[in-house]
Amino acid sequence: MSKTFLAIGECMVEMAPSGSGTYVMGFAGDTLNTAWYARKYLGEDWSVSYYTAVGTDQVSNEMLEFLQAADIDISAVRRLEERTLGLYLIQLKDGERSFAYWRSQSAARCLAADRCALDASLDQAGLIYLSGITLAILPASDRTSLLEALRAARRAGAQVAFDPNLRPRLWENAETMRTCVTEAAGVCDFVMPSFEDEITHFGDADPKASAERYLAAGAGMVVVKNGPEEVICARQGNLRAFQPKPVSNIVDTTAAGDSFNAAFLAEYLTSENVEDAVTAGAGLAGRVIQHRGALVDCLEPA
Known part of the structure; x- marks a missing residue:
């Protein structure tokens, strides 16, 4: 197995509250968050790469410099002159976050438009990571192309991990979201949903039902996150539950799932x-949510 962890998705400009009425600019996004934390957790024998599309403007340059400084390989990133980065703003209330987005000109919407570039980016990957947001921002034909490319990569020996990260506002409609996410799960070795999303958009009775549904779709292993409750890990004929340690002093739940996925994988x-x-994933997520913003240096206990 190649020791390259490749994340596919959209890195955005993040405007995060500083706690004093102002906002701090950074770069983040669900799959980038996972790649960033994976780089910190994986040994030096692993490389971590990011595949996306960005503009040629200054803020795109700054984002690429940020990725390079984090020791994330950007050699496969596409540059598009007519596009730029998307932007999101975090709003916090009682430790829970909501978001406002500006992404109509996001270059990442074109990340799967060039099949040759896409295939080349997947060619050396050992583990390919993507999310439902990766799929949601793409045109329908490009979603199909991406899933075909992932199937080919798996036949060549790569593994695929997927967080459904259900965000209906990004999709044409809820039914399309459910159909595409289910199809994607069937291409994956690891499916890592959050039960809060699954009960809301699929109506699952409990985390076990979510796990069984994704297994039925063809997933190899399903890891269902559920906040402070038990984490369910399931393969066909084998389901286990693990209770994370409780976390106090929750400040900001941004990137809780992303960081869990990184450390787990x-x-x-x-x-x-x-x-x-599970212990690694829950431990990192528990430390991340005691800080503001998506990316925090908190490998040691808080």
Whole structure:
């Protein structure tokens, strides 16, 4: 297995509240967050890469410099002159976040438009990571192309991990979202949903039902996150539940799921031990949510 962790998606300009009435500019996005944390958790024998499309303007240049400074390979990133980066603003209330987005000219919407570039980016990957947002921002034909490329990559030996990250406002309609996410799950070795999303948009009775539904779609392993409640890890004929340690002093839940996914996958790729992977994922997520913003240096206990 190639030791390259490749994340596919959209890196955006993030405007995060500083706590004093002002906002701090950074760069983040669900799959970028996971790549950033994976780089910190994976050993030096692993490389971490990011595949997306950006503009040729100054803010795009700054984002690429940010990725390089984080030791994330950007060699496959596409540059599009007529596009730029999307932007989002975080709003916080009682530790919970909501978002406002500006992304109509986001270059990342074109990330799968060039099939040759897409295939080349996947060619050396050992683990390919994407989310429902990756799919949602693409035109329908490009979603199909991306899933075809992932199937080809799996036949060549890569593994695929997927967080459904259900965001209906990004999709044409809720039915399209459910259909595409279910199809994507069938292409994946790891599906890592959040139960809050699944009960809202699929109507699952409990996390076990979410796990069983994604297994039925063809997923290899399903890891259902559920805030402070049990994490469900399931394969066909094997379901286990793990209780994370409680977390106090929750400041900002941004990137909780993204960071969990990163540490879980990093540990599992190394040890293939599910319990250790859940412990790593829950431990990192628990530390992240005690800080503001998506990307925080908190590998050690808070």
